[in-house]
Amino acid sequence: MEKPAETQHPIHELLVRRWSPRAFADRAIEPEKLRSLLEAARWAPSSFNEQPWSFIVATKDDSAEYERLLGCLVEFNQGWAKAAPMLMISVASLKFAHNNKDNRHAMHDVGLASENLVIQATALGLFAHGMAGFDVEKARETYGIPDTHLPAAAWAIGYAGDTDSLDPQLRERELAPRERKQIAEFVFSGKWGKTAAVAR
Amino acid sequence: MEKPAETQHPIHELLVRRWSPRAFADRAIEPEKLRSLLEAARWAPSSFNEQPWSFIVATKDDSAEYERLLGCLVEFNQGWAKAAPMLMISVASLKFAHNNKDNRHAMHDVGLASENLVIQATALGLFAHGMAGFDVEKARETYGIPDTHLPAAAWAIGYAGDTDSLDPQLRERELAPRERKQIAEFVFSGKWGKTAAVAR
Numbered sequence: 001m002e003k004p005a006e007t008q009h010p011i012h013e014l015l016v017r018r019w020s021p022r023a024f025a026d027r028a029i030e031p032e033k034l035r036s037l038l039e040a041a042r043w044a045p046s047s048f049n050e051q052p053w054s055f056i057v058a059t060k061d062d063s064a065e066y067e068r069l070l071g072c073l074v075e076f077n078q079g080w081a082k083a084a085p086m087l088m089i090s091v092a093s094l095k096f097a098h099n100n101k102d103n104r105h106a107m108h109d110v111g112l113a114s115e116n117l118v119i120q121a122t123a124l125g126l127f128a129h130g131m132a133g134f135d136v137e138k139a140r141e142t143y144g145i146p147d148t149h150l151p152a153a154a155w156a157i158g159y160a161g162d163t164d165s166l167d168p169q170l171r172e173r174e175l176a177p178r179e180r181k182q183i184a185e186f187v188f189s190g191k192w193g194k195t196a197a198v199a200r
Numbered sequence: 201m202e203k204p205a206e207t208q209h210p211i212h213e214l215l216v217r218r219w220s221p222r223a224f225a226d227r228a229i230e231p232e233k234l235r236s237l238l239e240a241a242r243w244a245p246s247s248f249n250e251q252p253w254s255f256i257v258a259t260k261d262d263s264a265e266y267e268r269l270l271g272c273l274v275e276f277n278q279g280w281a282k283a284a285p286m287l288m289i290s291v292a293s294l295k296f297a298h299n300n301k302d303n304r305h306a307m308h309d310v311g312l313a314s315e316n317l318v319i320q321a322t323a324l325g326l327f328a329h330g331m332a333g334f335d336v337e338k339a340r341e342t343y344g345i346p347d348t349h350l351p352a353a354a355w356a357i358g359y360a361g362d363t364d365s366l367d368p369q370l371r372e373r374e375l376a377p378r379e380r381k382q383i384a385e386f387v388f389s390g391k392w393g394k395t396a397a398v399a400r
Binding site: 005007008009010011012014015016018020031032034035036038039040042043044045047048049051053054055056057058059062065068092104105107108109110111112113114115116118119120123129130132143144145146149152153178179180181183186187188189190191192193196198199 | 205207208209210211212214215216218220231232234235236238239240242243244245247248249251253254255256257258259262265268292304305307308309310311312313314315316318319320323329330332343344345346349352353379380381383386387388389390391392393396398399
């Protein structure tokens with residue numbers, strides 16, 4: 001299933017098609033596509049070119065590792081994400097390598113890199129669904145993530161599946177219209193809360 | 201000038217071409233393109249669809265407002281960013297609207313939205329250069345940004361300019377090769393620091 005954004009102004013078709021489904025097909029991601037996803041993240045911009053992102057990945061060809069990563073998700077997300085052939089946890093490095101000072105953009109820049117990955121996924125016919133709902137401490141313990149780093153987000157990635165594979169409640173959400181704030185609500189000029197002329 | 205990424209695995213050409221220049225042309229961004237940039241940000245994913253992003257924008261057609269935003273940047277960035285026809289400060293909303301609890305993904309999700317905007321810029325022949333180097337407190341005071349929100353990053357956006365417009369030191373950086381970590385350095389499986397097979 002595709003669920004293109006209903007845009008008010010034209011945007012690139014990759015951004016229109018990007019969407020976070022819960023129904024994934026039982027189909028593996030080709031290794032060369034997986035490498036392209038990671039390469040896309042690699043070329044994101046970051047503060048001081050720190051590249052504060054890491055990704056812990058698991059695919060279904062290694063079912064034990066896949067289950068370990070799946071076990072870090074909250075139960076609700078496990079319910080649908082277990083259909084995705086690839087799971088991932090992004091991790092932010094909290095200090096700059098060059099001076100060990102706090103990098104206040106660590107999470108922000110993991111976001112930049114992750115969106116690159118997501119858009120590359122779209123370009124390859126894949127979909128990526130980000131999740132805040134995972135157990136940060138369990139991920140830390142499971143993988144031995146040091147306290148210089150912060151588990152950021154979990155992702156389920158794969159080909160789109162049949163909406164009928166979802167239980168009724170999730171299917172309803174899967175089919176519901178996509179919603180966003182109006183541009184006028186978040187684009188300001190001159191002072192906070194004053195809609196910019198271009199956004200009216 | 202273009203400075204395509206030298207990738208080890210194929211990625212979409214928009215991600216190859218995305219780059220953060222310091223030389224910008226003296227050419228305004230068409231208002232419909234500006235709206236497309238903001239629309240692209242609008243359709244990013246976010247935790248609980250919170251959309252915790254706002255953008256304060258200034259263009260050169262309003263020189264007073266442009267100067268106010270430019271004045272929030274650190275001096276070094278002012279030196280080159282003043283050539284860009286559009287400046288922007290992204291802002292993260294730190295609490296969820298539905299329950300007023302901390303949104304630990306606020307900065308992360310501003311990153312997701314910002315990268316959408318950056319990629320849309322690339323699709324329109326524009327470039328966007330993100331900056332950590334701006335005065336957060338000055339931005340807060342200048343625009344009256346409430347303490348429920350955090351100024352995230354500054355951005356200079358425009359058409360690419362002539363590298364010769366830069367002073368020698370910046371020109372050298374502009375022409376230097378682009379560098380990134382190897383995928384093997386940041387893609388793990390099974391445990392922290394253990395390179396995933398697919399990334400070897």
